[in-house]
Amino acid sequence: MVRSIVIWAVLGTAVTVPIIASAFSPYLAWRDPIYILAGFAGIIGMCLLLMQPLLAGRWLPGLSPVTSRHWHRWCGLALIAAIVTHVTGLWITSPPDVVDALLFVSATPFSAWGVIAMWTGFAAALMGVLRQRLRLRFLVWRLGHVTLAIATILGSVAHALLIEGTMEIITKIALCGLVILASVGTLARLRVWEVRRR
Amino acid sequence: MTDALLSRRSLITQGAAVVATGTSGLLLPARASGLVPTPSMRGGSNNYRPGAPIVDQIGGGGFWMTGTVRRAGDGAPLPGQRIQIWAHTTEGHERDPHSHGATLTNAKGEFRLEMPQIVPAFGQPHGHLAYDSEEFETVFLRPVMSSAKDKTLAAHFVLQPL
Numbered sequence: 001m002v003r004s005i006v007i008w009a010v011l012g013t014a015v016t017v018p019i020i021a022s023a024f025s026p027y028l029a030w031r032d033p034i035y036i037l038a039g040f041a042g043i044i045g046m047c048l049l050l051m052q053p054l055l056a057g058r059w060l061p062g063l064s065p066v067t068s069r070h071w072h073r074w075c076g077l078a079l080i081a082a083i084v085t086h087v088t089g090l091w092i093t094s095p096p097d098v099v100d101a102l103l104f105v106s107a108t109p110f111s112a113w114g115v116i117a118m119w120t121g122f123a124a125a126l127m128g129v130l131r132q133r134l135r136l137r138f139l140v141w142r143l144g145h146v147t148l149a150i151a152t153i154l155g156s157v158a159h160a161l162l163i164e165g166t167m168e169i170i171t172k173i174a175l176c177g178l179v180i181l182a183s184v185g186t187l188a189r190l191r192v193w194e195v196r197r198r
Numbered sequence: 199m200t201d202a203l204l205s206r207r208s209l210i211t212q213g214a215a216v217v218a219t220g221t222s223g224l225l226l227p228a229r230a231s232g233l234v235p236t237p238s239m240r241g242g243s244n245n246y247r248p249g250a251p252i253v254d255q256i257g258g259g260g261f262w263m264t265g266t267v268r269r270a271g272d273g274a275p276l277p278g279q280r281i282q283i284w285a286h287t288t289e290g291h292e293r294d295p296h297s298h299g300a301t302l303t304n305a306k307g308e309f310r311l312e313m314p315q316i317v318p319a320f321g322q323p324h325g326h327l328a329y330d331s332e333e334f335e336t337v338f339l340r341p342v343m344s345s346a347k348d349k350t351l352a353a354h355f356v357l358q359p360l
Contacts, residue, residue: 097245107241108321
């Protein structure tokens, strides 16, 4: 019981503190609402990237495997919505910068990482939505979904770490570290690389 | 990843090249003939608005954009050249007309324009500069500040005659 409370409290802190810390950024005073919205959609997306491996690995106490999977599905859809909001908001703020990013000719190194993570994220979500229609063996499907998810996570972390001016730096590094930690933990727990029939 | 490093590095190396060639040019004029034109930087022309007016200062000021304009080849300083400047500052986004202004180089080919403090936008604290008049080839620069707290930013043009 105590363990359960501690885990949920830590998770709650891990996802709220970076958002609150970023809300205190002095740069917000000099940004339009749509640009601020785009930035926070990115931060919320990173928080959802922490939820996803934790739910997939069934680490969270009090959630049955079925509930975990349902939450994983909803967090995945929320993540897609966050990505779309992020890119749309940036597009409205500065169309040429977003066009450069999408075409991989941006001046900023983190843009390419973000765009790669966006596409792999979309593909991972699509594999989730089409799981039954794809008619793949479950372990093969899972390996594909996880490979795309890893690309999304690594791309997003590289993207976030290289950006200056949106997230507070300490909480950004901490959140990115937790996302990586949760992902590695889940990969190890599920042994996703074992695709042969057991 | 390497692209931005390269563009930042090339800015530094070209700046150094300008200084080095300029210095040696004073000592040994024949050596300066190799000064290569500055290429446009990636994203340099983003949110460009042609024909920004020549102004004494952009907005409230407090931040200085500085630089030099020289001719490719002999490295001669170019006076009276119009340089357009814009950035995301404490007073507006890059696309806002009031974030744009232009200035002219002095007899030594130097320019400096006071503008509001540049703040990080799209992940980097950076400014934009353009040369787009008739005499030389158009160049767009996008220098990045080493710290968001910097109160000045420099950009150097070596222009190719048309």
